[in-house]
Every structure is written in structure tokens, then in C-alpha cells.
Amino acid sequence: ARNRETTFIIPKANIDQARTITGLRVIGVATLKEAFDHVTNVRPLAIELTSGYGSINSPTESKVVISLSDITGQEVAKRTLEIAAAGGHNILLSGPPGTGKSMLARAFQSLLPAPSPDEILEITHLHSLVSTNYESVITTRPFRSPHHSASHTAITGGGTHLRPGEISLSHHGVLFLDELPEFSRSTIEALRQPLEDGTITIARARDNVTYPADFILIATANPCPCGFLGSEQPCTCTASQVQNYERKLSGPILDRIDLHITVDALDHRNLLGDSVLTETSDETRSRVEQARTRQQKRYCRLLDKNLNSQLSNKELRALCPMTSAAKALLDTAASRLHLSARAYMRAVKVAQTIADLDNAPIIDTPHVQEAIQYRRKR
Numbered sequence: 435a436r437n438r439e440t441t442f443i444i445p446k447a448n449i450d451q452a453r454t455i456t457g458l459r460v461i462g463v464a465t466l467k468e469a470f471d472h473v474t475n476v477r478p479l480a481i482e483l484t485s486g487y488g489s490i491n492s493p494t495e496s497k498v499v500i501s502l503s504d505i506t507g508q509e510v511a512k513r514t515l516e517i518a519a520a521g522g523h524n525i526l527l528s529g530p531p532g533t534g535k536s537m538l539a540r541a542f543q544s545l546l547p548a549p550s551p552d553e554i555l556e557i558t559h560l561h562s563l564v565s566t567n568y569e570s571v572i573t574t575r576p577f578r579s580p581h582h583s584a585s586h587t588a589i590t591g592g593g594t595h596l597r598p599g600e601i602s603l604s605h606h607g608v609l610f611l612d613e614l615p616e617f618s619r620s621t622i623e624a625l626r627q628p629l630e631d632g633t634i635t636i637a638r639a640r641d642n643v644t645y646p647a648d649f650i651l652i653a654t655a656n657p658c659p660c661g662f663l664g665s666e667q668p669c670t671c672t673a674s675q676v677q678n679y680e681r682k683l684s685g686p687i688l689d690r691i692d693l694h695i696t697v698d699a700l701d702h703r704n705l706l707g708d709s710v711l712t713e714t715s716d717e718t719r720s721r722v723e724q725a726r727t728r729q730q731k732r733y734c735r736l737l738d739k740n741l742n743s744q745l746s747n748k749e750l751r752a753l754c755p756m757t758s759a760a761k762a763l764l765d766t767a768a769s770r771l772h773l774s775a776r777a778y779m780r781a782v783k784v785a786q787t788i789a790d791l792d793n794a795p796i797i798d799t800p801h802v803q804e805a806i807q808y809r810r811k812r
Contacts, residue, residue, distance in 0.1 A: 521787030529697035544715035576607030604649035756797035
């Protein structure tokens with residue numbers, strides 16, 4: 435420290451990561467001798483004052499992702515993805531094999547706005563804990579898609595040094611669980627805390643640690659083990675097999691998923707035909723960004739809240755008013771659908787996101803009607 439200003443001497447390879455923080459005095463050295471020569475004034479090195487994300491020389495490049503326009507039909511599912519991206523809501527895509535569930539999930543990444551500098555710093559920090567690559571800066575939102583054969587520790591985190599798992603590595607991004615019922619019951623139940631609190635606590639006999647895990651969950655599921663229950667093709671599963679398959683997803687987990695949508699099979703004649711061009715991901719993302727901007731302005735007093743899905747029940751009641759007609763409709767629907775208190779409040783959050791996409795100042799009846807359509811049908 436000189437003149438009461440602290441200067442950090444770090445490996446030259448870590449300069450890009452240090453530049454994500456604004457206002458640091460840093461010196462990058464390639465060898466210990468360079469550091470020694472600087473400290474002893476034999477050969478002083480230039481001090482760099484970091485200026486944040488804009489000064490990064492080698493940001494990571496975005497991977498090529500699927501656009502919504504690449505997917506034929508499935509307009510209802512695409513609308514659901516737009517709502518999920520705008521409000522940060524979790525979504526479950528159900529339907530028989532080959533209907534495009536996985537393709538829709540991967541296209542979701544193209545709807546998300548770029549991360550903020552603070553988010554880039556958090557993402558890079560988390561990923562540096564599980565990698566030996568300390569040079570790169572992660573400038574895109576994570577999209578983690580572990581296979582259902584992955585171990586419980588790999589997904590939730592842990593090990594000898596309690597490192598973060600896939601759940602935490604999805605922070606500020608997407609956790610895609612393809613064929614959710616095929617994951618172990620313990621892994622599925624481990625999603626409860628992060629889906630509710632945005633964090634996950636790993637507790638062991640000698641130590642425990644809490645990692646951030648604020649992600650959007652996108653999951654897919656077949657209606658039964660063979661996948662064809664309720665479709666045109668005959669189902670080969672027994673009643674007990676179907677029941678055991680459904681039991682893998684508990685009520686508390688399904689309650690934490692805001693948007694439930696069935697993806698039906700398409701008419702084969704439309705797959706290669708000359709169909710009307712659908713909206714691109716860029717056009718949809720523009721509306722998503724506008725809706726997120728409205729939320730950020732509304733929650734500017736809540737430093738840790740930017741999206742509707744992050745609100746507590748108290749904040750939701752105070753900041754998201756609705757018309758009396760919309761409230762009456764929601765109460766009636768909640769009674770008929772036997773919604774839990776959690777599902778009720780999550781339906782309000784979805785309705786607020788739909789209102790934000792419509793640029794409406796208050797939640798009205800059409801917003802509640804659409805939100806209720808996406809709740810799980812018991």
C-alpha cells in the first residue's frame with residue numbers, strides 16, 4: 435500500500451478476471467521475480483486501474499443457440515417460454531417423445547438478455563471454483579444440462595472440498611433437466627431449497643457452505659415410461675408403472691414450477707411444408723427485455739430483487755396490485771383447481787409478468803386467465 439492506496443499484484447493470466455471489478459489497482463506479473471523487482475523498486479511495473487466489464491480484452495464468445503424461428507409450430511409453448519424468460523419463472527414441458535420439448539428448451543437460451551457486469555462477476559467467480567481455467571471471463575448466461583445419470587453430488591455440489599455443483603453453476607442462467615422423472619428422487623427433492631430461496635446449502639460432518647443458485651429451471655417429462663400415454667400411438671405401460679413414474683415428481687416440487695405446458699405432436703405434413711415464418715428469438719427477446727426493464731424500475735428499492743419470480747409474498751402484495759375482477763377470478767380458479775397457498779402466489783407472479791409483457795399498469799382479468807392456464811392440472 436502506497437499513499438493509502440492498495441495495489442494488488444496478481445498473475446498476469448488473471449488480469450481479465452480482475453478487470454470485471456471497477457476501481458482496483460492491479461499489477462499483472464508473469465514470474466515471482468517480476469513481483470520482487472517491483473516491490474524492491476528495481477524494476478517498477480505499471481499499475482492499472484480497472485474500469486469494469488468494458489475493459490475486458492478476451493470475453494467468452496456466445497455459443498450458437500437455436501432460434502424460435504427454427505421450430506415449426508408450438509406457438510403456445512413458445513409463448514410460455516417468453517413468459518418464463520420475462521419473469522424468471524420455472525417451466526415444465528410435458529409430452530410424448532419427438533414433439534420438440536428439448537429443442538424448445540435449448541431455444542430458451544436465445545430469449546435471455548445478456549448478464550449485467552455484477553452478474554458476470556458472480557458467474558465467473560462460481561465457475562472458477564470448479565475449474566483450473568483462471569484466465570477466461572464468462573460473459574454469457576450459463577446453460578447447464580446434466581444427464582440424469584449424473585451423480586447426486588455432481589448436481590447438488592459437495593465432494594472433499596464442498597465445491598458447487600450443476601445447480602450453483604446455473605446461477606443467473608438456466609438449469610435444463612431433460613426427462614426430469616429419470617433423475618433420482620433425492621436429486622429432484624434437492625431442488626426445493628434453490629427453487630424457493632435461490633441458494634443451496636451443502637452440509638457435511640466437518641463443514642457446510644451455502645452457494646448461490648438463482649436459476650431458471652426448464653424440465654421436460656414424458657407422460658409415462660414409454661412416453662405415449664394419451665397420444666395416437668398405443669401406450670405399453672401398466673397402470674402401476676404409470677403411477678410409479680408420476681410419483682417421482684412430488685407435489686412440493688411441482689408447486690414450485692410456475693408454468694406447466696403440454697407439447698403435442700405436430701402434423702407431419704407441416705414439418706417440410708411452406709409454412710408462415712414464425713417470430714425470431716431476437717423479436718421475442720426485445721419484448722422480454724422491455725418487460726424486465728419495467729420490473730427493475732418497479733423494484734428499484736429492493737436491491738436484491740429484479741424479477742417477479744424473486745418477490746416474497748409480502749412484496750408481492752405491496753407492489754403487484756390487481757383489479758377486483760381479476761382477484762375474484764383468481765380466487766374462484768384456486769378453489770376449483772385446489773391450488774396450494776404457494777401455487778396461488780406463484781400464479782399472481784406469472785400474471786404480473788404477463789401484465790408487464792402487455793405494458794399494463796395493473797394485473798387484470800386476461801392476465802389472470804392466461805396465468806391459470808399454465809398451472810398444473812390435478
